Amino acid sequence: ETGVTQSPTHLIKTRGQQVTLRCSSQSGHNTVSWYQQALGQGPQFIFQYYREEENGRGNFPPRFSGLQFPNYSSELNVNALELDDSALYLCASSFGDGRGDQPQHFGDGTRLSIL
């Protein structure tokens, strides 16, 4: 069974740039969620994708966007990067329709640093 994999592991960008982070969900999983984890904080829910559509979103601006592909892999795109976007970005997959009762399996994250 293949777990959740994220790429790249680390990334350095400058303010104003755009970034794309990638996630391959665990085999058999059809739902993908993205989280932002700032240093010393818990993960903050960004959004969730189910059947290639966004079906839940946290308190993040529209410059945070995503995609889910037919093979259930996913991308997180962030435009106009700001210093506060520096964080660990976690992807989590689960099986079901994305309701809150489904345990999620997390990848190891992408560490994004904004200079």
Next chain:
Amino acid sequence: AQSVTQPDIHITVSEGASLELRCNYSYGATPYLFWYVQSPGQGLQLLLKYFSGDTLVQGIKGFEAEFKRSQSSFNLRKPSVHWSDAAEYFCAVGARGSYIPTFGRGTSLIVHP
């Protein structure tokens, strides 16, 4: 909207001692409750979950948690801590019918030999 409070930022215990990590939640009905563990440089691993039924939940790695509705708590316990348990622990709550889980800010567990 639901919320989670983990009142202890750091907990230090000796190896072999018992452990209890506190978690309090705010939600108008019975929530879904989770505990996750995060080792340095890694993602989160699910330790256990509560949906309904028996309020004492058994998880992996010898952990258990008890749901107490009257106290709005879901504390994590382990009878004997191992050095490998040193990590960050997160409590999370999911609202029934909602797609948005809420995590606490975490408790860092330090284990002394």
